[in-house]
Amino acid sequence: MSTDSTPLQSSAVINEAVQTLRDGGLVAFPTETVYGLGADAKNPEAIKKIFAAKGRPPNHPLIVHLAAPDVYDVAKIDWTALLSPWVRDLSEDALLLVNTFWPGPLTLVFKKDKSVLNELTGGQDTVAIRAPTHPIAQELLRKFKGGVVAPSANRFGKVSPTSAADVRNEFEGMLGLMVLDGGDCEVGIESTIIDLSSGDKAILLRPGVITPGEILAKTGIQVYQPGEVLKDESEEVLPRVSGSLRAHYAPTTPLRLYAPGRVLDALSEFPDIKSRVAVAVLDSESSLGHDGHPSVHFEEIIMPSDGAAFANRLYRSLRDLDQQGWDLILFPEPPAGEEWDGVRDRLQRACFGSGPSSSSHDSN
Template identity: 35%
Template sequence: METKIWTPDELPAAVRAIKRGSLVAFPTETVYGLGADAFNEKAVGKVYAAKGRPSDNPLIVHVADPEQIDAFAQRNEWADKLIKAFWPGPLTMILPVKPGALSATVTGGLDTVAIRMPDNDLTRSLIREADTPIVGPSANTSGRPSPTIAQHVYHDLHGKISGILDGGSTRIGVESTVIDLSTDVPTVLRPGKITPEQIEVILGTDVEAGQHAVKADEVPKAPGMKYRHYAPDKDVYMVTKDEWTQAVIWAQSQLDPVGIMLTNDLIAEHQLSEMDFVWSLGPDADSAAAKLFAGLRHFDAQPNINTILVAKMPETSANAAYNNRLNKAAGGQDVSELLED
């Protein structure tokens, strides 16, 4: 199969592909998604096959307008408040699914479904013109760093999908906040750009923020809860601000080059601006989130690099999404493990 990269002007080709049951990667404000008609079980099955995704990992359904939800899920008062405040935007809501409305291939066999409305005009046009909600996990090989440009998608999935709708670089760079609204207490299952505190203000009630450990025989309610995610093939280690002096000394002592990813202030502080194998995460936590996956992919593609050191941000609610993705990419490994050797 030849995978095409379509410009925004070629949207009709992407629409036709969705309608005939093919797979189309699409841009959002967070990362690129891999789209298929949510009501076409065979097409949805192709998503799992293309990604190599475990079948018990439910998919997020993307809509162009809130009214599309009513065809397959049950809205509640909390959902209506959050839709008004944050949609379109990087917030995914888990709601009860209407009986028989979606296949178990979409929901993972659960009685709930994850839904969001992306803040991307091109993708909302794709959904509207295809006249169907579309599933949209990240458009990468399962477990790999999420794609933030069309070329990342092509690298992972060329020959496996019909095409990629190229919308340029994504703005936020980490996946949406996922909140479960199907329980007695609203619960954030995956951190993202929108924080629990922001949600609490809108809902006027406490929001639980924390992920429980998903058992081997348990179906996760949201992506990113059970399986290894966001990881390159190379070893990744997290580095806090006060560890960078020793980390740089360690990196410079190695025979093979070490990839280093850190913010501009740390690059200047440790005089790394003229060094090879340094990836700038930009000036702050927001830019770091937008550049994280691209940096991991950059170093993963270099055969002479086996280790990547990445700046960890202070533990704040605003930094939770970045630190969550980095922790998963690193498999929990901290640079202290290297410095102790």
């Protein structure tokens, strides 16, 4: 495994990464959300290497990452020209979303151009695309001059990486993998995914830090929840996307959520595994104390009560706790509000998939 531990990568290192991609190799690189495991989106053999490295089901689609041109005025970017090799139809709403939120943590799903490889779409007639903001990702993509598919750089179903060290630990001993170090990820959870492939409605397929409310406020576009679409219609039009399985983002240590003010009840619910428990507590909550629980050794982990800050810390905390030998990890149920929906989605899937027997989630 080739690595560079300097957060600000030199042009020579970026050039080496570009050549690795052109040669059909894999490059792990930072985005503002999480680290991605990248391959040339036009090379079917390189794409197969991603599925093999991650242990990812072949029908689980990938996201294509594109570069924004290096221009002074972002408003002058011709996204239509950049998207035309990938997308069959580009609506006015799609262009409005792209011009408002790209580069950024928003993935859009389109009807795919006929040239887009089935290997990256999971055999579907749709393609998911985004443009990351991280400067290293942008430089890599600009110099590569093409699309790069990049799911999170971790084993399938496990906690996503937010640092280069996470990637190296995940794929320790993997020959030929180049890892670009861009420091810690700013957002910390994966991008919001909006489906535009049905033509008349924008549908939320995966929540993230960009919320339907923010999209409505900035563009006037109404984003619908899958449940708001007619059931028979949704079954026909909603594509499969990354991170949509019931079990995902999961630590090996059992993870459970507790209701507000009910952490002590949660400690009592798991008598067989409650001897050493890590309890995440919002910084706005009072300390738990140890009264009445002499048989339980637990440690409080203070988490931010701000949704965006919590998201930034989520995977880092889960990875660290997973390596510390706890019997159980407890996290608070996220507060109400769509700014917490991305965190809530990740925690619920992580809970379902957590535990030592959850090494594979192919059947979920």
